[in-house]
Structures are given as C-alpha cells and as structure tokens.
Amino acid sequence: MSDDNNTPNTVTVYIDDQPYQVSTDDNLLAGVLSQKLNLPYFCWHPSMGSVGACRQCAVTQYQDENDQRGRLVMACTTPVTDGMRISLKDSQSETFREQVISAMMTNHPHDCPVCAEGGECHLQDMTVMTGHSTREYKGDKRTFVNQNLGEFVGHEMNRCITCYRCVRYYKDYAGGTDFGVYGTSNKVCFGRQEEGQLESEFSGNLIEVCPTGVFTNKLFSAHYTRKWDLQSAPSICSFCSVGCNTSVGERYGSVRRVMNRYNYDINGYFLCDKGRFGIGFVNGLTRIRKTKGISPQFPNKLSRLDVSKALVHFKGKHFIGVGSARASFEANYYLQQLVGKKQFSLGYSHNEMVFAEQHQQFLKHHKAPSLAEIEQSDFVLIIDEDITQIAPRIALSVRQALRNASIEQAEKLGVPSWQDSAVRTIGGNTLSPLYLLQSKATKLDDVAEAVILQKTQDTIELLHLFTTLLQNNHELSKLSDDNVSLLNKLLAAKKPLIVGGWSHQSSALFSATIEFIAVLSKAKHTLRACLLPPEANSIGQLALMDENSLSIEQVLYKVMDTEDEIDGLILLENDFAVLNDAQLNCLKETDKTIICLDHSDNQITALADIIFPAAPITESDGHLVNYQGQIQAFYQVHPSVLPVQESWRWLSLIAKAIYPKHALAQEVDSLAELHQLFFQQDANWPLNTAANANDAKAIKAIAREPHRASGRTAKMANISVHEAKVSQSTDNYRFSMEGGDLNHATEMPFTWSPGWNSNQSIHQFQRKVAGQLTHQANAQFIDFTDIKRVIEPRTPLSEHQQCFYPQIPWHRSGLQSSLNPEFALLHQVNKVFMSSTEIAKRQLMENHWVSLELTAACTGEKRQYIAQLLLDEKLTGDLIYGDIDQLPDRIYSEVSVSIASAQQVESYQNRCQQLRQKANQDKALILEKLKVQDAYIPIRLVSGGLDNA
Amino acid sequence: MEIIKTITVHPKDYLTSQELAEIDHEISIMETREAAGIEALKVVQAHRGWISDESLHVIATYLRMSSAELEGVATFYNLIYRQPVGKYVIHLCDSVSCHLTGYQQVLNAIVQHLNIGYGQTTEDNLFTLLSNVCLGGCDKAPVMMIGKQHYEHLTPEKAVEIITALQNQNQNENVEVEL
Ligand code: SF4
Ligand code: SF4
Ligand code: FES
Ligand code: FES
16 A cells, blocks of 8 residues: 555546545545545455455446446445546445345344443444344344453454454464464354464454454453543553554543554554553552652642652752653653753663663664554564564564565556455465574564574674675675575665664674664665664653763662762662662662652562652653654543652652752643743753644644543532532643544544544544544654763673573563563463474473573572473574563573473472462452442542642 | 473374375375365365364364464365264255255254254264255255265155165164264
C-alpha cells in the first residue's frame, strides 16, 4: 500500500451518480470508505488487504450511464478505475448485503447482552447498517467447544461468522504457528490445535481484528465495563522504547483496559501483548498510596504545608537526583534542574553511560526510521538483539518488510498489493532477506535467510571486518558464505535496514555497530538504522545527558564518601534494578537521606526515609520520548486519589521546600504551566505549550467519556445523593461526557463515529483508509544537534568473558512487568540450550534436568538454577543460552553445569508450583479489591495537586 | 536423574519404517515438505485406522510444519478420521439431490437399524456413520459410500439390506474386530 497520503493517483468514480475523487492505489472498498461513505465489510482489513471471503461488501457496478441493470461485484476485490460507476443504494446490492448478514446470523447466538464485544461490535454495526432487523431463522444453531487460550484472550466460538480475519492475522500477518482453522462447510472453527496459552507476542490484536465477540480480552472481561461507559484518554505505552499509542479506559477510578490508538507512523493498527495486557500494574497490590516520613496535620488529608514542614530542614542541603527512563521527560528535566547538572544522574551505570553517549551522538546524524518506514525495507540485518522481546511491535513491522519481495513479484504480474491471497499465492515462501547476527535463538529465526549464531565477541569482530572491507574494498576471502551473501545483499538492497541496541550492555558492540553503519551509509544513502534502547523514555534521558551527568557508580561513591557533602538522594521512579547486591548493601548502610518518588514498592522504596506516592502513567499528564527521539504526550485517564500525584507536582513542592530560591521553585497547577515555566528559564526546552495554547483554546476541550456514558448521577449515589460536580481537569480533555468534537482531536481518547461503534471507526478520522489521521499533529523530535559531551573512554566490560546469554522474554523485564501476576504465569520452565559438542564435552545428556551455576562477571556473585537441557542444532562451540526465570540481567563469565539430582528437580518444581499459586492468588486478590473499590468512588472536584480539593 | 516428559516422541521412534518410507516417497515428489501433509495422513491412517493426536503431532514434526496447520488439513478432509472408527465407515450423502429423493428416510432406517447417530460407532466396532456433502452421484440419488464402494438409488430397505449383508459377511468370517 502506498505511503503517500496526498497521492496524485486519483480518478473520478461515480457513486450513486455523484462524482468522487478516489485513489487507485487501493481497492474500491477502501476507496468508498475513504470518502466517509458507509459500506459494510468483514474480511477485508486495512492493513491485511482483501480476500473476498465474506461477500459483505457487494456493490452494483454499471458499465456506463445507460446501464440500468449493472452487476454485483465485491468492492474489496475490485480495483478502482477511471470513470467507473457504482451504486451502494440500489436495491439489488442492498438486498444482497442484507441477505449475507441474514445467513451469518443463522448460526450467531444473538448473545450480545452477555458478550464483551457488545456496544463496540463490528458485527452489530454491520447488521444495523444493512438493515437486517428481524430474526427469521427458526432452526438449530451449530455449537462449538471453546478453548482456554491462556491468560489473555477469551474464546467463544459460537459467535464466529467465518470471516477468516483471525487466522489471516495470527498466522499470515504476525507469523504465529499455534493457531489455525479447522473443519469444513458450516462447522469451521478457529483456535489452537489444543488448549493452551497463545504463543504469539501479538495475540491480543485478535481482540480488535475479530469483528465479533469470539476473541475478547480476558483481563477486561474479569472487571468489565461497556465501551460507552469507559472514560478514556490518549496515552503512550510505557513498556518499551517504541512508544505505541494507546487508548486507556477506566471506570469508577480503576483502569480496565488498553486498546490500540491508531498512529500511522508508529503502531498503525496493532499493539504487542505487553502493551495491551501489562497495564494491570497500575492496579497492582504494591501500589504506594500514602506518603512515608511526613506526618500530616489532619490525618487523611495531606497538605502542601505538611510537605514543606517535613522538608524544611533539608533547605540548602545537597541532594543527588537520580532520574529514570520510565519517568516522564518533564519530571527528569525538573529534577535535573533542581539538583543541578553536576548532582544529577540519569540512572545509568558507568558502562551504560559510554554507549548512551555514543547513541546520543548517533542520533545527531541518523534519523531513526518510523515503523511505517521499517515496513518499506527490502533487506534487514539485526545485530544481536532479540527485538521480538525488547521492542515487539518493531518485530511485527520487520515481518511485514519481509513480504516486500513477494509483493514486488506480484506487482510484476500486475497484481496489486492489496490482493492479499493472490499476492501470497504468487509469493509462496519468498521473503525479502533477513540476516540475524545473534547469540541466542529468537522468534524471527524461522523467517530469516540466515541465522548466524555466535558469541557477541565474534559479532564485534565480524562488524570490524565488514567495516574494514567496506573502507578498503578488500576482497571478501576472510568471510564465510553466509557473511559474504549478507554483505552482497546488503549492498544490493534498495532500502536496507539495520537494527541494533542496548541489550548486551556492550559498548564495544555498540561502537562496532555504529562504525559499521557510519561507513556503510556513505556507500549507501538509503540505509536506515535504528538502535533500540531499553525503556519508554530512554531517549528522553539522552537529551538530558551532558558532561556532568553522574553514573550510578559515581552516585554510590558520593553517598559512601564521608568527605563528600552530600546529604541525600532523590530517586525519581527508579528502582535501581542495575545495582548488584554489594551496591545495594552500600545504600542499606548509608545514613544519608533517601527520598523516593515512585508508584509501587520496590527494593529502593524499602530503604527510603521519605516516600512520595507518584502517579503511574494512567494518572499522569506528561511526555515520553521514543526510540526515534519523538516526543509524545500521554494524558490522565482518571484523576489520581490524593496524595498520589504526578512526580512533577511532587517536585514542585520539593523545589519550594528545599530549593526555595531556584527559579523553578514555583507553584504549578498544570503541565502547561510547568512547560511555560521551563521555557521561560530555558529557551531550549522543546515543549513550548504556550505557543499552542491559542489553538488549544480555539478547540473545545475534548470529552474523555462518550456522550452515551450512563449513570452520571447514579454512580455515586451511595456516597452522596447530590450530583457530584465533575472533576476539573488541568489539561485539554474533560472528565465528562460533554466536550469538543472527537473530530478535532489530534490525539483521540477513543474512536467512535455514528454507525461505527467499534475501533474500525478509525477510517472516519483518516485522510484515507490506512493513511494519516485527518488532524495528525506534526511529530516533534528531540533536537540532538546542540548537545555536547565528551565521555572519557573507560575500560569496558570485556565481552569475551561472556559465556552465557540469558533470553529475557518480554513479560519479564522491569518493575512494571513484575507487577502483573498474569505475566508471571507465562513462564513455563527454565531451559538451557547447548550445542551437541558442548553437551558431549560436559558429559551431559540432552532432555535431562541440569543444575546450572552462573557467575556474574562484575562481582563474582554465584547463583544456582535448575533447568532443562536442550540441544540447539544450530549452535556450535561453547556458546550457551537459556531462559531462566528470575535471573538478573548480567554478564555471566562462568557456567558450570551438572546433572541435577531428583531431589533438586523436585524442589525446583515445588518452587515453580508455589510461584504459580502465588500469582493466581494475587490475580484473585487484585480483582476482589477492585470490585470492592467500585463501590466507593472517590469524588474529586479538581484533578490538580495537593490542596486542590 | 529424570528424563523430561514434555518432549514429544521422535518421529523415527513412532512411525514404522514402512510408514516412513511411504511418507518419504510422498515428500520426494512434492514441491515443499509440508505439501505431503494429506498423503502422510493417509499413509498413517491406512496403517492405523485413524489419526490420533499423537500421530498428528509426530507427522507435523516430521514434515516440519505446525500441528495447527496439519490439523487444519486433517479436519478439512472428511476421509481423514480424527477419532477411532469402525471397520466400515458409512458416508451418507446429505446434500441437495439426495435430500430431494428420500435421504431422510434412508438416514432414519440406518439409524434405527444400527442404533447409532452421526459420528457414532456401533458397539461391535463394525460401523461408523458419517454425513457427506455430495458424493457426485446426484443423478443416482440417494447415495452412500462404504469403503470405496458407492451404493446408489437407495431406499430405506435397500440401505438396511446392504448393511445387513456386511454384518452377515463379518459373522461368517468370524473376525474379531478390534480398535
Ligand atoms: S473468530 Fe472472529 S475473526 Fe475469526 S473467523 Fe470468526 S468472526 Fe472472523
Ligand atoms: S511494542 Fe513496546 S511500546 Fe508498543 S505496545 Fe509493545 S511494549 Fe508497548
Ligand atoms: S469485505 Fe469484501 S468480501 Fe469480505
Ligand atoms: S447430492 Fe447426494 S450425491 Fe450429490
């Protein structure tokens, strides 16, 4: 599909005798919908193209203006041609479409009242649209046995209308292997071969792809609200650096679910499961809801005065501020300004600082491609990153890029890219080349042209060799066949893409990658490269980094040093996961003050003297900076319950108490005010919301609730029979059903349009189907050109020490993941993979239990694990990798492996059992608490900070 | 020392050498390995009477395809049996022409005679009754198929006669039919 939105390829099409300008790049159905006309459909999907399976999109096509009869055609499989005449309103096609629904309905259970899809169901919408309003079928309906598909996706097969979207999405689009279609004729069902957890990292999209209630969100269903009753806000996923746009919905003060929020350049129509199902962390059992170390004058009503009283004795004291890559861009900046650049740490270790700096320099010269651009690539090289786990949505885009070879083949035969089944038939198994240089098996292996499995050290050497070859044009004799074809294909490609990242914590790998890209991009101007940092705001952190920034080691050194005049630490949403045991002990022993701002308990809040409960992303306004340096806004979904408030609000109170003379020590009541304050002090502050304020005023603030939300007056009746005033928000969205038109929002809290209740309504807000949003704001990027910094090179950790490569699955990274009990349940069993030679050398046996002792390179700490030993036939030499639960992400320099005793295995299995039990209990407990909470809805008049009612 | 039980059996430990040879032959004449799916299922069914879950997994592993995909193939074709079936599988056509020419009465007679419904097998493991959409003998409807034999122009009496004949034949042979 074309990436050009103002495509010149438009022709005139007469729809019911009215002329329309329609693009020839897409099919007739997409063309009709792009005109914002209503035409029902099921099997076509804007990013999956057409198969013509459901026959719902029939229209009548006429030969010319004299043709009175016309003939039925399926709009989704019909190309757009100049002067074509069609009708949507003629009785022939209208009757046909009504009859299609009527046939589908013979087997549909009509169970909308108990169906989680109800109220946002594409099938409901299409049924109404075709005018099929009476039930005539009296016979039996076919029934299926449903499957348990694991933690996230519900299955209710009887509701299926056999459109095939699910299997086309799961298998063809997302590359999943554990999903299929079974049976024939009237008894076709969709699901796994046998019950069990769906294995794809993208399974949640089934919920949005399926036009009916077959696949639903289990977590949402457990604590359910109809879409029309949800209060939603535009948000950004806080789980990785991609920055997918999300729409988060809540009711009665608790978050219910995440849906995809369309963004042409980034996530398009799809999210990953982490982003969709991980939001439960905001409802976690360990949320911090009270301050520590501050005694309020009136219990249960902490005031600003209480805070300043508690902090007053710190006035003029020296604090080190430690930011984090999961806190907002604003909060990090604020803290840095308050403590001063020389007392500020980004939360990076020594080692991380080295490549963080390289990354910063890199971004000056290389604009990272958007996901839409990644999908255009015709060659992909991934350098030692398991992107499916660390930036899942990008892996989904890479999978689409690999289809370009078959799309091109089809185009040569005159078959347009939207003819999905034809293109797939023509392409067969043809894929554009994907090369993986990696130290462990990954999910992309099965679509790769070559998987070069080797130690990071060898990859570094190979990259150096590539670089020298490119510079000196040496012959390629030193390279293996795979590597020669890698280079040749890379050089021959029209739009090659290279992906690297931080995962290995290796500055040598990082600089080798950058050097290679730099040299290559001279020879190849179309080269695109993206380097993936670990967290949602990692790149925002880079923007704050300069020659003064402290590493974690320096911070600890200062804390431990009795000479140093440091009085304490202010930790901004940083749980210090990078610390090893010895470093953590230093913090335990210090008598310096530790002030923490965070949303959930962790190893650092346990040590804190003062804790300020920070609002998590769903209760905050702020910005995050994604892997490209794009600054994206997120908004409060619901007001937080005081004293929980955004970190930047706490920082403004801290500023007034501890740094009263600081220019930023001012009361701020909204994010816009904060930005204005920053901008007054620092002309380089990139977010000058004052400049946009006029536009914002011109547009009425958008309502967070649909106009059909129910129970406005009743829902709080058990607290007060008076109608509560809605809380006043401090941003451009209202906590209300009333507000400006969704049509004017650049970031929509939810999508809805008359007749289109499901998320498919999005095409009513796009310039053309699958194109940019009509009111897409211009993307804003961090400008890295002004940042100066010289880090003295330090001795990096030597990669050649590394002998064990941990596989870290998406559901096991970071504090926020660990707060979801469902994620803990995804771990099956510890596994370690070796080559056959290594198994023989170590006198082990494959498929047996082993005991594994790992030694961390930095500290010499040893840890023991029990795991299954498996053979990886692709492995050679002594490279070992594995998926070990609760293994800290470190460099391991020694592995000793022995056969595990029956006793060890048993106790391991018991431990796993206990963990599973605990997770299941937590799940039940969270749900119970939420349901209790539903009965006591907090009333807040203003969603500002303390004292704002 | 404990061997992990979750690992699926190796195809070579499960399939007989004859089955393997026949499947290998099919693979050799196909463009891709997984294209041999239907034939491989037929091979194993010919030897074992039906396709068990275990057979399905093993064949999928051997053809390097997902069991979900192979299951799709297996359940698409009604001549692949995913449950144990009797010695004779009756495929009774329930499509349009047969419907118009007395299918219902034929079905009733068979059901009454054998005391089984669709998808069921008689207690003596002799007969399984399945429906089939058009056997291609519309001009001779109603039609049923048992084994490789088509029986046309059926009447209720004729259908029962055919089945009785098979029952008698088996009694005479006195074969023990086992699953
Ligand atoms: S399960 Fe949903 S997506 Fe799949 S075929 Fe049925 S209706 Fe379509
Ligand atoms: S890819 Fe990253 S940003 Fe996108 S939904 Fe997944 S975790 Fe969130
Ligand atoms: S949408 Fe056109 S046939 Fe299904
Ligand atoms: S309808 Fe029965 S054989 Fe064709």
